[in-house]
Amino acid sequence: MLHDDSSLLLKTERLSKRYGRRLALTDCGLEIPRGRIIGLVGPNGAGKSTLLQLACGLISPTSGTIEVFGAPPAADAAHLAKVGFVAQDTPVYAGLTVADHLRMGARLNPRWDAGLAHRRIDQVGLSLRQRAGRLSGGQRAQLALTVAAAKRPELLIFDEPAAALDPLARSGFLQNLTEFVAELGASAVLSSHLLSDVERVCDYLIVLCDARVQVAGDVDELLVTHGRLAAPRDALDRLPAGIEIIHPGNDGRHSRAVVRADAPLDHVPGTVEKVELEELVLSYMARAASEPTARAVTTAGEVLR
Numbered sequence: 001m002l003h004d005d006s007s008l009l010l011k012t013e014r015l016s017k018r019y020g021r022r023l024a025l026t027d028c029g030l031e032i033p034r035g036r037i038i039g040l041v042g043p044n045g046a047g048k049s050t051l052l053q054l055a056c057g058l059i060s061p062t063s064g065t066i067e068v069f070g071a072p073p074a075a076d077a078a079h080l081a082k083v084g085f086v087a088q089d090t091p092v093y094a095g096l097t098v099a100d101h102l103r104m105g106a107r108l109n110p111r112w113d114a115g116l117a118h119r120r121i122d123q124v125g126l127s128l129r130q131r132a133g134r135l136s137g138g139q140r141a142q143l144a145l146t147v148a149a150a151k152r153p154e155l156l157i158f159d160e161p162a163a164a165l166d167p168l169a170r171s172g173f174l175q176n177l178t179e180f181v182a183e184l185g186a187s188a189v190l191s192s193h194l195l196s197d198v199e200r201v202c203d204y205l206i207v208l209c210d211a212r213v214q215v216a217g218d219v220d221e222l223l224v225t226h227g228r229l230a231a232p233r234d235a236l237d238r239l240p241a242g243i244e245i246i247h248p249g250n251d252g253r254h255s256r257a258v259v260r261a262d263a264p265l266d267h268v269p270g271t272v273e274k275v276e277l278e279e280l281v282l283s284y285m286a287r288a289a290s291e292p293t294a295r296a297v298t299t300a301g302e303v304l305r
């Protein structure tokens with residue numbers, strides 16, 4: 001579906017990023033509406049951090065275009081203030097105390113919410129006097145999250161936000177995130193290897209493998225347009241137009257396949273069952289892993305590795 005650009009959070013066209021001869025992201029086309037919590041999933045090295053860094057303006061595309069809120073990322077100070085980013089290694093200043101971080105945040109950010117910052121610091125049990133260099137990995141993550149949230153951005157971008165958090169802290173963080181996004185009418189993008197986290201909070205999904213977007217869309221829509229088809233083997237070879245096999249599997253006389261259907265799945269031979277999000281994601285990952293790698297060939301057809 002095409003959206004009026006002003007309603008878009010993120011729009012990319014033929015977006016690619018290359019590091020030397022290595023393609024980190026290629027031919028990425030996305031149109032994501034505002035107000036979503038977007039889960040970005042994919043295996044190690046898929047290009048997730050690259051896409052997030054492009055969206056923050058930390059790196060520039062090699063080719064193609066990217067717009068956040070209708071403008072190039074980090075276009076000016078006002079645009080920068082709209083986006084909060086927490087990088088994968090949750091960077092904090094080791095020599096500064098928690099209170100110093102909040103003071104610095106207040107000085108640098110016009111929309112700084114001191115009340116929110118102090119409430120979160122209390123909630124997660126950090127002391128204002130602690131030096132960031134002495135915090136555990138999870139505590140550092142909480143501090144970085146607090147600083148990003150207190151900017152009151154319209155878009156929060158998290159690279160693996162929950163990786164360093166214990167299960168209880170992770171659950172609390174995800175809860176805070178959904179509440180914060182709802183309260184501000186903000187949007188969030190989070191990359192994660194934890195599909196259960198994505199399933200819990202995200203209403204939009206991007207699966208990225210081998211530098212390419214494999215599938216992107218509203219979670220509810222994806223679950224309706226995909227199914228697990230069980231049918232005699234020869235029937236799978238003769239599927240009607242509009243039905244694409246994402247990942248086939250065998251089960252004796254029958255074959256099972258996760259399929260994507262542009263048409264209703266009513267008239268296909270065999271039985272169709274619902275897929276869970278995890279199976280859907282794993283099917284796209286398995287398909288990407290079984291295909292020739294996008295990174296292997298340049299546009300000139302030259303083999304890279």
Ligand SMILES: Nc1ncnc2c1ncn2[C@@H]1O[C@H](COP(=O)(O)OP(=O)(O)OP(=O)(O)O)[C@@H](O)[C@H]1O
Pocket residue numbers: 019022023024042043044045046047048049050051
């Ligand atoms: N600064 C860089 N210089 C050179 N190559 C890079 C750089 N950053 C990323 N890459 C390469 O680009 C590809 C995509 O990396 P990226 O960090 O975006 O993946 P990722 O999906 O975030 O991985 P992970 O889940 O392991 O964090 C990888 O092959 C990586 O080696």
